[in-house]
Structures are given as C-alpha cells and as structure tokens.
Amino acid sequence: MVSRTSPRIVPAAFLPAALAPDQARVTYIGHSTFLIESPRQVRVATDYNDYVKPTVxxxxxxxxxxxxxxxxxxxxxxxxxxxxGWRDDGKPAGHDVSYQDVHVRSIATNIRDWAGGTARHGNSIFVIEVGTLCIAHLGHLHHTLTPQQVSEIGRVDVVLVPVDGSYTLDLDGMVEVLQALKAPLMIPMHYFSRYTLDRFLERVKADYEIELAETPTVVLSKTTLPAKPKFLVLPGR
Known part of the structure; x- marks a missing residue:
C-alpha cells in the first residue's frame, strides 16, 4: 500500500523557511483544517473553527x-x-478574493440538512491558487459533482479530500469525484480514526500510489508533483 521508492515530494522540515515563487507550504492541522502558506507569507486556513486551529x-x-x-x-x-461557504438566503456563496499572491474562489455544492432534506448551496469547494499551484478543498462534500461544477473548479494540482465515507460522500462516490478532477496529488482529511483512513486507502490502493509522510507539513511546487496521481497522507498535529 505504501510506496517504498524515494518520494518526489520533499518534506518541509528539510527546506529553508522561505518559499520560492513557485512553491506553497501545506500543513495538516487536523480534521478538515489545513494551513496553506504562500511565497509572500500569506496564510490560508481551511474549515477554520474553534476546536482545531493553527497556532498562527x-x-x-x-x-x-x-x-x-x-x-x-x-x-x-x-x-x-x-x-x-454558505449564505443565509440559500444562494451560492460566490467568493472571489485576491490578497497579495493568493487567490481564493468558491464553487457551491448542496449539503444534507439535519432533517434529512437538502440545503441547496450549503457547502463550498474552495479553490486556492498559491505559488504556481491550484489547491481544491472539497469541504463537507455530500454528492458527486455535475459537469458544470467540474468545469467551474477547473484544473487542480492538489485536492484535499474527505475520506470518512459516511458523514460526507460514500467511498465510491468520492473516488468518482477524484477521477473527474484528475489532480496529480490528493491529501486525505476528515477521518475519525485510523480505521476509517485505512478503509479508504484500501479502496484506492489498486489504482493509486500511496505515500505516508512522517511530518504534517509539505512544500509543493509544479516540479514536485507526482507523474502519476497519488495520495499523500499527512499526520495531523
């Protein structure tokens, strides 16, 4: 299941603090929260909340x-x-924000509500452009993507993907989403135990390379992306 070859992705612990113009630093904080840092030191925190948060x-x-x-x-x-990633009036959040060398936009998806129904546009996939990379955070995705949504997301280099298989999309549905997005690198998130993570990795190991990182932080660029699509598992802090 785990690649034994030399990794193409270099752990950030072995790199200087400064980033080159084409790089981005990604740190898995835990649950669905990542800290993404740009060459100009702009910091983006995904699914920011009161329980699992970065130290900065x-x-x-x-x-x-x-x-x-x-x-x-x-x-x-x-x-x-x-x-x-939502609006109280039920319309798409529609974010399109640029700050220094980072651009963040959102693509609306539906979400299950607590009554068993559907809340239209209740979730957003956030696409974060940093360095030369395009990173998509799928959020709390509950359904496969329409062709229009795939088109709106566009080409992505890295997908941050929920893999619990129950609270979010089921495993087969999530694999379908990943096949539609065709990203070179995928990083699992939103799993509640080693069991749920391993269940997802078992599902995808026949089709994708899997690498288990030793540190929660990785520095990425176009030149370090794998030639074949792979999963990189980052340990949460």
Whole structure:
C-alpha cells in the first residue's frame, strides 16, 4: 500500500523557511483544517473553527457549516478575509478574493440538512491558487459533482479530500469525484480514526500510489508533483 521508492515530494522540515515563487507550504492541522502558506507569507486556513486551529492567525479563513468543527461564529478579529461557504438566503456563496499572491474562489455544492432534506448551496469547494499551484478543498462534500461544477473548479494540482465515507460522500462516490478532477496529488482529511483512513486507502490502493509522510507539513511546487496521481497522507498535529 505504501510506496517504498524515494518520494518526489520533499518534506518541509528539510527546506529553508522561505518559499520560492513557485512553491506553497501545506500543513495538516487536523480534521478538515489545513494551513496553506504562500511565497509572500500569506496564510490560508481551511474549515477554520474553534476546536482545531493553527497556532498562527491566518490572513484568510474558509469555513463550511456542516457542523461546528468546520466553522466558527467568533473568528479571530485579526483575520483579514472570513469566507463562509454558505449564505443565509440559500444562494451560492460566490467568493472571489485576491490578497497579495493568493487567490481564493468558491464553487457551491448542496449539503444534507439535519432533517434529512437538502440545503441547496450549503457547502463550498474552495479553490486556492498559491505559488504556481491550484489547491481544491472539497469541504463537507455530500454528492458527486455535475459537469458544470467540474468545469467551474477547473484544473487542480492538489485536492484535499474527505475520506470518512459516511458523514460526507460514500467511498465510491468520492473516488468518482477524484477521477473527474484528475489532480496529480490528493491529501486525505476528515477521518475519525485510523480505521476509517485505512478503509479508504484500501479502496484506492489498486489504482493509486500511496505515500505516508512522517511530518504534517509539505512544500509543493509544479516540479514536485507526482507523474502519476497519488495520495499523500499527512499526520495531523
């Protein structure tokens, strides 16, 4: 299941703190929260919440409202851009924000509500452009993507993908989404135990290479992306 060859992705621990113009630093904080850092030191925190958060205040915080581990109603006042993945009027969030060398936009998806129905546009896939990379955070995705949504997302280099297989999309559906997006690198998130992570990896190991990283942080660029699509498992902090 785990690649034994030399990794194409270089752990950040062996690199200097400064990033080259084509690089991005990605740190898995835990659950669905990542800290993404740009060459100009802009920080983006995904699914920013009150429980699992980075040790630094981000410049941009994205959120989704599936439950309280994906958002907060009391974000740190130092955050420049707080991007909710939903709107109270049920319309798409429609974010399109640029700050220094980072661009963040959102693509709306539906979400199951607590009554068993569907909340239209209740979740957002956030696409973060940083360095030369395009990173998609799928949020709390509950359904496969339409051709229009795939087109709106566009070409992505890295997908941050929920792999629990129950609270979000089922395993076969999530694999279908990943096949549609065709990203070279996928990083699992939103798993509640080693069992749920291993269940997903068992599902995909026949078709994808899998690498288990030793540190939660990785520095990425176009030149370090794998030649064949692979999963990189980052340990949460």
């Amino acid at each position: 205040v981000p410049d941009i915080a994205t959120m989704n409202r599936a439950h309280s581990t994906h958002y907060t109603l009391s974000p740190d006042p130092g955050i420049r851009h707080v991007l909710h």
